[in-house]
Amino acid sequence: MKKVLFIDRDGTIIIEPEDEQIDSLEKLEFYSGVITNLAKIVRETNYELVMITNQDGLGTNAFPEDTFWPAHNKMLKTLENEGVVFDDILIDSSFPEDNAPTRKPRTGLLTEYIEDDAYDLENSFVIGDRWSDVELAENMGAKSIKLSNEADKKANLVTSSWDTIYNYLCQSERKAHSKRKTKETEVEIELNLDGLGKNEIETGIGFFNHMLELFSKHSGVDLKIDIKGDLEVDTHHTIEDTGIVLGQCIKEALGSKAGIQRYGFLLPMDESLAQVAIDLSGRGELVWDAEFKREKIGDMPTEMFIHFFKSVAYNSEMTLNIQVEGQNEHHKIEAIFKAFARALKMAIVKTDSDSIPSTKGQL
Ligand SMILES: [Mg+2]
Numbered sequence: 001m002k003k004v005l006f007i008d009r010d011g012t013i014i015i016e017p018e019d020e021q022i023d024s025l026e027k028l029e030f031y032s033g034v035i036t037n038l039a040k041i042v043r044e045t046n047y048e049l050v051m052i053t054n055q056d057g058l059g060t061n062a063f064p065e066d067t068f069w070p071a072h073n074k075m076l077k078t079l080e081n082e083g084v085v086f087d088d089i090l091i092d093s094s095f096p097e098d099n100a101p102t103r104k105p106r107t108g109l110l111t112e113y114i115e116d117d118a119y120d121l122e123n124s125f126v127i128g129d130r131w132s133d134v135e136l137a138e139n140m141g142a143k144s145i146k147l148s149n150e151a152d153k154k155a156n157l158v159t160s161s162w163d164t165i166y167n168y169l170c171q172s173e174r175k176a177h178s179k180r181k182t183k184e185t186e187v188e189i190e191l192n193l194d195g196l197g198k199n200e201i202e203t204g205i206g207f208f209n210h211m212l213e214l215f216s217k218h219s220g221v222d223l224k225i226d227i228k229g230d231l232e233v234d235t236h237h238t239i240e241d242t243g244i245v246l247g248q249c250i251k252e253a254l255g256s257k258a259g260i261q262r263y264g265f266l267l268p269m270d271e272s273l274a275q276v277a278i279d280l281s282g283r284g285e286l287v288w289d290a291e292f293k294r295e296k297i298g299d300m301p302t303e304m305f306i307h308f309f310k311s312v313a314y315n316s317e318m319t320l321n322i323q324v325e326g327q328n329e330h331h332k333i334e335a336i337f338k339a340f341a342r343a344l345k346m347a348i349v350k351t352d353s354d355s356i357p358s359t360k361g362q363l
Pocket residue numbers: 008009010011012128129130
């Protein structure tokens with residue numbers, strides 16, 4: 001799902017003058033650290049950027065448009081030169097006494113974001129310097145960051161430093177939430193790569209639940225999976241679509257992959273030996289060397305294992321090499337899921353470095 005940073009302009013991106021009106025180029029001055037940090041946020045995250053600003057009386061004699069645009073456009077061009085481009089710019093030009101539904105903290109300008117299910121507002125932020133920005137976040141069910149020296153209990157973060165905002169947004173959470181609905185299945189997955197291995201899994205297929213619980217526990221990834229699939233047909237769509245959405249969530253939560261270990265490999269279990277090697281390479285690929293003699297284990301067809309891992313590998317864009325040998329069919333697949341979990345746990349570990357572990361500079 002898409003996450004957004006809704007960013008205020010005056011007092012947040014640029015310094016707000018005493019008369020609260022930036023109507024000449026001389027008044028244009030950037031907030032300390034905003035350009036560098038927004039550029040890093042854009043490079044390292046998937047947030048969409050939306051500017052939302054109240055410009056009291058813009059277009060009236062009190063604030064003619066031709067005094068507004070030169071400084072505004074100069075600001076945008078300067079940001080653009082550093083790679084910071086806004087997906088949308090929303091300006092309300094009413095006066096406070098108009099009580100317009102479009103004026104912050106009211107949400108009238110943001111209807112399309114609120115009504116579109118593709119947006120994950122719970123994990124989106126409003127960043128601004130006033131109470132009305134914090135209130136806007138509350139009104140739309142988003143989080144808030146307040147640029148201020150004074151405490152504010154309602155805001156999720158209060159700081160006067162863009163460095164702190166960068167750290168908060170880029171180094172704290174590696175989470176994803178995804179929903180996918182087709183004629184065959186309805187899948188919802190929430191995942192936290194830096195979790196404790198907590199899980200709530202309901203696929204309707206007992207053995208598959210068991211394997212995914214093992215994966216969560218051994219990788220430390222918190223996982224919530226809820227699926228309504230066409231099990232009256234068979235298990236195929238349910239298992240494959242779980243793999244697709246799980247892969248998408250892993251990719252989204254990894255973000256830029258800056259500072260991760262990148263590689264992982266592992267592991268024996270009882271008489272079975274599973275070897276799983278992972279490279280979070282940005283290229284989806286599965287090498288599968290595992291044969292199962294039984295048609296089913298529990299209520300899960302063994303031919304679906306390869307489909308599941310292929311879906312995960314392609315959608316998360318990881319290179320995945322899986323081999324297993326052994327006698328007991330249950331142990332063999334359990335060893336694969338555990339080894340996959342442990343290998344992923346190694347690969348996603350964050351190191352002290354903040355660089356992307358590739359000579360190409362991207363993964
Ligand atoms: Mg402001």
